[in-house]
Amino acid sequence: MQTAVKTNGLSIGYTEQLLFEDLNLSIPRGEITVFVGSNGCGKSTLLRSIARLLKPSAGSILLEGKDVHKLSSKDVAKKMGILPQSPISPEGLTVLDLVKQGRYPHQSWLKRWTEEDTEKVEAAMEATRISDLRDRTVDTLSGGQRQRAWIAMTLAQDTDIILLDEPTTYLDMTHQIEILDLLFELNEKKNRTVVMVLHDLNLASRYAHNIVAIKDGAVFSQGKPEDIITCELVHAVFGMECQVSKDPLFGTPHCIPFGRGRCIVPELRSHTGA
Numbered sequence: 001m002q003t004a005v006k007t008n009g010l011s012i013g014y015t016e017q018l019l020f021e022d023l024n025l026s027i028p029r030g031e032i033t034v035f036v037g038s039n040g041c042g043k044s045t046l047l048r049s050i051a052r053l054l055k056p057s058a059g060s061i062l063l064e065g066k067d068v069h070k071l072s073s074k075d076v077a078k079k080m081g082i083l084p085q086s087p088i089s090p091e092g093l094t095v096l097d098l099v100k101q102g103r104y105p106h107q108s109w110l111k112r113w114t115e116e117d118t119e120k121v122e123a124a125m126e127a128t129r130i131s132d133l134r135d136r137t138v139d140t141l142s143g144g145q146r147q148r149a150w151i152a153m154t155l156a157q158d159t160d161i162i163l164l165d166e167p168t169t170y171l172d173m174t175h176q177i178e179i180l181d182l183l184f185e186l187n188e189k190k191n192r193t194v195v196m197v198l199h200d201l202n203l204a205s206r207y208a209h210n211i212v213a214i215k216d217g218a219v220f221s222q223g224k225p226e227d228i229i230t231c232e233l234v235h236a237v238f239g240m241e242c243q244v245s246k247d248p249l250f251g252t253p254h255c256i257p258f259g260r261g262r263c264i265v266p267e268l269r270s271h272t273g274a
C-alpha cells in the first residue's frame, strides 16, 4: 500500500486540551477513505489539520513524505484540495467566481489564466450540475446548490488528493448519490485519493475502500468496511444499537438502527424496541 498522507505522532487541539495525542494514521494513496465517528469526536479537526489549516501541537503531517508545514501553501494546494464543513463565501461572490478560485494555486505572475483553467472550471461546474447557476451569487443559493458550488471549486483545483468534510450534507438523495458517484469515478478513472467525512454508514460502506472510525481522540478501528463495520463497532463508536446486514444491492455492510418508530410486523416488535 502506498501512502498519500501520514500523520506522525500527531497531537492537535484548540486550547490546552488536546483532541488527538500521538496519532499515527496512514491514508492510502488512490483509495477512498471515509472518517466516521459521533458528533464532536474530532473528524473535522483531523481533516483540517491534514489540510494544514491547523497547526499541530506536536508531531507532523507528511504529504508524500514531506512535512506539510515545511511546504508553501501553494505547493500544498496543488496537491491537496479541501472542502471544509460549512464554508463561508464573501458576500456577492458569483458561482463562477467561486469555482474559479479553485484555480488559484495554478496561477502565478508567469502563468496567468489559460484555456486549461477555463476548461477545468467548466468541467467542474458540469460535473456538479451547476453550470446554469454560474451568474447567481453564492449567498442566494439553496443549501444543496451552494454545497455543489463548493464541491465544484474543490474539483476545479484538480488535485491528486481531495478532502471533503460532509460533502453530502444539505443534498437530497439524488444529489448525494450523484456527488458520491462523481468522487468514486474520479478515484477509479484518475486515481484520485479521496478522504471525506460522512455520517451515513451505509453510503460510507458502499463507497469507501477504507474506513477510519474515530472515538475519544483516537482511531478506534481502520479497515475495509466489510471487515470492520459490525454492531459492536457501531455500539462502541456511536453508542447505538443496530443490526448489521448486507446492502441488498451492493453486498456491503448495511446498518439498520434500533429505536422507536412504526414497526408494522407484530413479530418483529420485540427486536426493534418499538
Ligand SMILES: Nc1ncnc2c1ncn2[C@@H]1O[C@H](COP(=O)(O)OP(=O)(O)O)[C@@H](O)[C@H]1O
Residues within 6 Å of the ligand: 014, 015, 019, 037, 038, 039, 040, 041, 042, 043, 044, 045, 046
Ligand atoms: N475552533 C474551535 N475552537 C475550540 N474548540 C473547537 C473548535 N472547533 C471544534 N472544537 C471542538 O473540538 C471538538 C471536535 O470538533 P470537530 O472536529 O468539529 O468534531 P466533528 O467534526 O467530529 O463533529 C468538539 O468538542 C468541538 O467543540
Ligand SMILES: [Mg+2]
Residues within 6 Å of the ligand: 043, 044, 045, 085, 165, 197
Ligand atoms: Mg465536523
